[in-house]
Amino acid sequence: MMEAGAALLLLLLQLGTLCVTSDANFYGNSVNFMAQKRNKDGTFMLSFHHRQNGRNVCQNQTEFRCDDGVCTSLNGSGVAHTDQDDTGQGKWCQSESFTMATIQTTKSLFRLRSSGCCWLPNREGKTTWTSEAELNLGTRSDKLGYNHCPVTATVAALRVPQDCFSRIPLLAHDPDGDHVKCSFAPNATVPVNVSLDEAGCTLTRTGQVETGVHVFELMLEDFPTKNITLSHADGTTEQRTALNMSSGPLCRVKLQFSVEVLPPLLNCEAGRSMPVFLFPTPSQSSVLYATVGQNFQLTAAAQAYHARISSFQVSGPANMNKTFTEGQNGKAQLTLNWIPQERDAHRSAPVCFTAETNQTQSEMRCVVVMVTRSTHRQGVATVQCLPDRITVTLEKASMPDLDMNYLRLKDPTCSLTSNLTHIIGAMSFTTCGTRVEEDGDYIVFANSITSFQLPNETIVRRRTVNIDFSCRFPKLLSISSGFNMHDSDFIFTETNFGTFGYSFDIYPDSSFTEKMQARAYPVSVKLLQTIYMGIQAKSDLPNVKLFVESCKGTPDDNSDNPIYYDLIKDGCIMDETVKIYPSKQTTFNFELQSFKFTDYDQVYITCYIILCDSDSIFSRCAQGCMKSPTRRRRRGLSLETERHSIVQGPLQFVEEEFSVASVDDSSGNAYTPGRQNNTPVFEEVPSAPESGSVQRVPEGSWNIRQALSSKISTAVFASLFLASLLLMVAVVVYFTMKKKAEDQRLLLAPASVKSDVRSSLFT
Numbered sequence: 001m002m003e004a005g006a007a008l009l010l011l012l013l014q015l016g017t018l019c020v021t022s023d024a025n026f027y028g029n030s031v032n033f034m035a036q037k038r039n040k041d042g043t044f045m046l047s048f049h050h051r052q053n054g055r056n057v058c059q060n061q062t063e064f065r066c067d068d069g070v071c072t073s074l075n076g077s078g079v080a081h082t083d084q085d086d087t088g089q090g091k092w093c094q095s096e097s098f099t100m101a102t103i104q105t106t107k108s109l110f111r112l113r114s115s116g117c118c119w120l121p122n123r124e125g126k127t128t129w130t131s132e133a134e135l136n137l138g139t140r141s142d143k144l145g146y147n148h149c150p151v152t153a154t155v156a157a158l159r160v161p162q163d164c165f166s167r168i169p170l171l172a173h174d175p176d177g178d179h180v181k182c183s184f185a186p187n188a189t190v191p192v193n194v195s196l197d198e199a200g201c202t203l204t205r206t207g208q209v210e211t212g213v214h215v216f217e218l219m220l221e222d223f224p225t226k227n228i229t230l231s232h233a234d235g236t237t238e239q240r241t242a243l244n245m246s247s248g249p250l251c252r253v254k255l256q257f258s259v260e261v262l263p264p265l266l267n268c269e270a271g272r273s274m275p276v277f278l279f280p281t282p283s284q285s286s287v288l289y290a291t292v293g294q295n296f297q298l299t300a301a302a303q304a305y306h307a308r309i310s311s312f313q314v315s316g317p318a319n320m321n322k323t324f325t326e327g328q329n330g331k332a333q334l335t336l337n338w339i340p341q342e343r344d345a346h347r348s349a350p351v352c353f354t355a356e357t358n359q360t361q362s363e364m365r366c367v368v369v370m371v372t373r374s375t376h377r378q379g380v381a382t383v384q385c386l387p388d389r390i391t392v393t394l395e396k397a398s399m400p401d402l403d404m405n406y407l408r409l410k411d412p413t414c415s416l417t418s419n420l421t422h423i424i425g426a427m428s429f430t431t432c433g434t435r436v437e438e439d440g441d442y443i444v445f446a447n448s449i450t451s452f453q454l455p456n457e458t459i460v461r462r463r464t465v466n467i468d469f470s471c472r473f474p475k476l477l478s479i480s481s482g483f484n485m486h487d488s489d490f491i492f493t494e495t496n497f498g499t500f501g502y503s504f505d506i507y508p509d510s511s512f513t514e515k516m517q518a519r520a521y522p523v524s525v526k527l528l529q530t531i532y533m534g535i536q537a538k539s540d541l542p543n544v545k546l547f548v549e550s551c552k553g554t555p556d557d558n559s560d561n562p563i564y565y566d567l568i569k570d571g572c573i574m575d576e577t578v579k580i581y582p583s584k585q586t587t588f589n590f591e592l593q594s595f596k597f598t599d600y601d602q603v604y605i606t607c608y609i610i611l612c613d614s615d616s617i618f619s620r621c622a623q624g625c626m627k628s629p630t631r632r633r634r635r636g637l638s639l640e641t642e643r644h645s646i647v648q649g650p651l652q653f654v655e656e657e658f659s660v661a662s663v664d665d666s667s668g669n670a671y672t673p674g675r676q677n678n679t680p681v682f683e684e685v686p687s688a689p690e691s692g693s694v695q696r697v698p699e700g701s702w703n704i705r706q707a708l709s710s711k712i713s714t715a716v717f718a719s720l721f722l723a724s725l726l727l728m729v730a731v732v733v734y735f736t737m738k739k740k741a742e743d744q745r746l747l748l749a750p751a752s753v754k755s756d757v758r759s760s761l762f763t
Contacts, residue, residue, distance in 0.1 A: 025120035027053035027092060028216075028257035030153045031112070031133050035346050036103075036146040042233075043072065044103040044137070046110060047343070051082070051096045051315065053156035053257070055120070064099060064131075067111035073102045080318035083156065086311045086356075092157040096318045098343070103137065108232050110135045120258065122213040124189040133253045138230030138238065140176075140250075148175040149251035150220040151368055153350035155315045158257060161265035161360055164274060165205050168259070169284055170218070171366035172201035175348050178222040178250065179243055185254055188217035211261045218256075221249030262360060275302040275309050275355035275362035278331070283446060286367045286468055290338065292345050296369065298336040302355035302362055305330050313361065315352040317344070317369075340371045347371045385471035390434070390445060392469050394423040408450050408518070409433055416449065417647060420558055425449065446470035500539035500611060500641070504648045507532040510581065512589045522602065522652040529594045533648065537586040537611055545585040545614035547571070547621035549643060551607040555600035557647055563597060567605070572625040585614055596653050604649035613639035 034047040050064070064074060077098045084093035103110055115130040133149070140147055151173045158168070172180040182201035184190050191214040193207030203216070226242045230250075240247055270276040281300040282288065290296035302309055309332035314322050320338040327333060334353060349369045355362040384391040396418070407416045407423060410433025416425040427434055427447065434447045449467040505515040506523055512534050516523055525531060537546040551568040554561040566574040573580075577593035588609075596603060612621035619640045 025055045026116065026118060026129050027055070027120060027156055028154060028255075029053060029129075029131055030255050030257075030350075031131065031253050032151055032153070032348070032350060033133070033135065033149040033251070033253075035148065036137075039102070046101045046103055046135070047098065048101070048112070048133075049096055049098055049317070049347075049349075050114075050131075051094060051153055053092065053094050053154070053315075055090060055092060064112050064114040066101065066103075067113060070103055070107045070110050071101045072104060075100045075102075082316060082318055082320070083314045083322070085157075092313075094156040094315055098318075108137055108234075108236070110137055119215055120213055122215045122258065123210055124191060124215045126189060126215045129256060131254055131256065133251070134249075135251045136230060136249075138232045140224075141229040141231070142224070142226065143176060147222070147250045148348070149253050150174050150178075150180045150222050151348045151350050152220055152253065152255050153315050153352050153366065154255070154257040155313045155352050155354050155364055157260065157313065158354075158364060159260040159262055159361055161262045161268065161274075162209065162211055163264040163266065164268035164360070165209055165261060167205070168203040168364065170201045170203070170255070171285060171350055171352065171368070172220055173285055173287070173348070173350075173368045174222045175370070176222070177225065179225055181221045181223065181245065181249070183219050183221070185217040185219040189215070191216070209261050211263055213258050213260050215258050216256070217254065219252055219254055221252045223249055265360065271303055272305055273307045273357070274360050275304040275307070275332075275357060277302050277355070277362060277365060281365060282367050283470065284365055284367075286446075287448075288367055288369045288468075290340050290349075290369050290371045292340050292342055292371060292373050294339065296338045296340065298334075298351065298367070298369075300334040300336075300353060300355075300365070301331065302334075303329065303331045304355070304357055307357040307359060309355050309357055311356045313354045313356055315350070317347075317349045317351075320351075338369075344371045345373050383469045383471065390428075390447065390469070390471050391424070391426045392447075392449070394449065394467065396421055396423060410435070410447050410450075418557055419645070420560055423449070500537065500541075500544075502538070502609060502644070502646050503536045504607065504646045505534050505536075506648065507534060507589075510591065512581070512583075522650045524654045525594045525651045526654065527594055527596065530591050531594055531651065532589070532591050533605065534587065534589040535607060535609065535646070536588075537609075539586070539611060543614050545612045545619075545621045546588055547610045547612060547619075548588045549608045549610055549620065551605060553595070553597075553603045553605055555597045555603065557604045557606075557649065559606040559645055559647065565595065565597075567592060568607075570626045571623070572627055594651060594653070601653045602650035603653075604647055605651075606645055606647045608643050608645050610643055611641040616640070 029050065029052040032049050032051075034049075037045040039045055063076070065071075066074065077100075079095045079097045082094045082096050085091040101110075101112075112133045113130065114132075115128060117128045119126045119129055135149060136147055138147075139145065152171045154170070160168075170182065172182055174180050179199075180201065182196060182198050184196060191209065193205060193209050194214075195204050195206050196202070196218070197204060201218075201220070223243055223245060224240050228240050230238045230240060232238075240250070265273060267273060278301040281302070282298065288296075288298065300312070302312075307330065309326070309330065311324055312322065312332070312334040314320070314334070314336065316322075316336065317338060317340075319341075320336055323335040323337070325333040325335070332355060334355075336351070336353075340347070340349075347370075349371065350366060351369055352364055352366040354364050382393045384393075407418070408414070409416065409425060409427065411431070414427060414432035416423055418424065432447060434445050447469060449469070507513075507515060510532055512532065535546065535548060537544065548568060549571055550566070552559075553565045553567060555563055567578055568574060575592060577591075579591045581589040581591070583589050594603070610620050612619035614621070616622060616639055621640065
């Protein structure tokens, strides 16, 4: 007992000495984890970065420790100075350290702790501080990998005038897309008249906050947005229900920072004395991309009309260089350059910054920089900002590792289209997950394209790819909200027709009422299965007609693929299984029986469509099927749109019921789908082909299914079966009567004959 008391006294003396003899006041800190790696001996390697803020603490970092003996070792790489006060007065600085922990696989939780002294003098009376983090070591069933913790950070010194303190948004990004809950940490002393939005992770003033330094201690926790299973190395599992806060978080990290509330400024107009960010400053919580070994650059601009911006305060990774450029009319620019190293691969690095004046600073803006080894993550995109919508065009060649089968916008029910070279998307300002933000004197409409990186290994553990894009408009500009194409996947604009859109969907049955949900794609089908598809046109013009000029199948989303099969061509049905359902003028519903191409397990359907004035007798819509188009028509003769292509798919084949590798003609040449006079590898010919259809069967081949499905074949087989049955009955009756007659003859025969028969039976 005396030994424990002596140890406690020694610890208190050490802490007291540190606080008294050192001017290393603690301003706050944050911990950010990297992805786990499994070692050959079965242990895990878990790396994390620790940022600490203070007056002169850049060389006085406190070491971390693992609880419950989870770690077999903790190896730090030293402390790197990242940023400091440019005035030379040493008011603040920030440092970052990198630590690698070796973890035993027999444990299910990893706990990390650190503590020290002393907080800078503050209104809450806090002295010592404690940093902590906790991570579940189970493998997620949805990601087939380990959980990623929330990413967060702050600049070293936050300050705001008392009358300008309204809200402080904080960074709370989760790389897995989990829900992040922000709350005040246990045993934290909450400043008076300050509340916290747990979902948005934003501090809000509820009353007047006293001037001076205030200390904030927050806990960030992530919870899955769907039901998952966590599998541990010891064979145990645990279930996690979507957004269930009672079962505990997957990870929890502590964020500590201080805010100095300054005397009133009297005029808090943004851009006057308090700097306001300008273009091209990225939006709050934006996700940017960097590549190992290549320079990453971030540019931010700010302006204050009645104050001079003297510098920018930055919280970023080690070796990130900043350049300050002062412009005219109170403007200034920040340029950050960073070359990620190999150990930064797959890191989600937080970067926060503020524009500084002598009196105050701008709002804090934070982004996340995701580091990959790929050189094509950023992509080359062109964004067009129109008064009623956003269009984005992404070059496929700039991102060859992007999986085209899973392209989505923020709202997964909205899809994109693509051609041979580009991915194309269009959306209004109120649909497809487009979010609205304020950026000084501008309104920002932002969205992003998401997909997965193509697998390049035997096993697939794929990371999500995000491509952010946005449009900025001055607040004085009137933004139209009348654009109402929210249910159209393909949107076009032409002079005579204005803006119009198409949707191309797959349905589960012939009622064409409920579309296949986005989660069902790619749609799994079997050979011979009937597929129901529908195209709808949406236009502001009241009297328009939809015309499907052609449809064809290809083994990929390249409509120019030389391997193809015509379903509809020049308005004529080319495949016997295509059936068109009656519908209104702006709808085209049809069915077909599934088919596949040799050596391919998926099919895309591309249709070429035209929108016409329904009253025009000269339009392409009015002409219908043209088996032999004589010459190119002039569109000027009638009101109609250009010929647009839309694509649907893929149809993914999960089981083959009937398969033919190829059909040879008399010369021994194999038929290939998409070439003249060839059929698909498999097709079914119904008993009553549609009017105008063209049946194409290779010469010299016997179409078994045609024979089986024809009425004549059915009658012949039925007659043969009946004749065979009658013959069998006749044979049975004959032998039965013969045996009966023989028995009667024996009964009537003389005794001597019966004796001879009996003797013959026993010899």
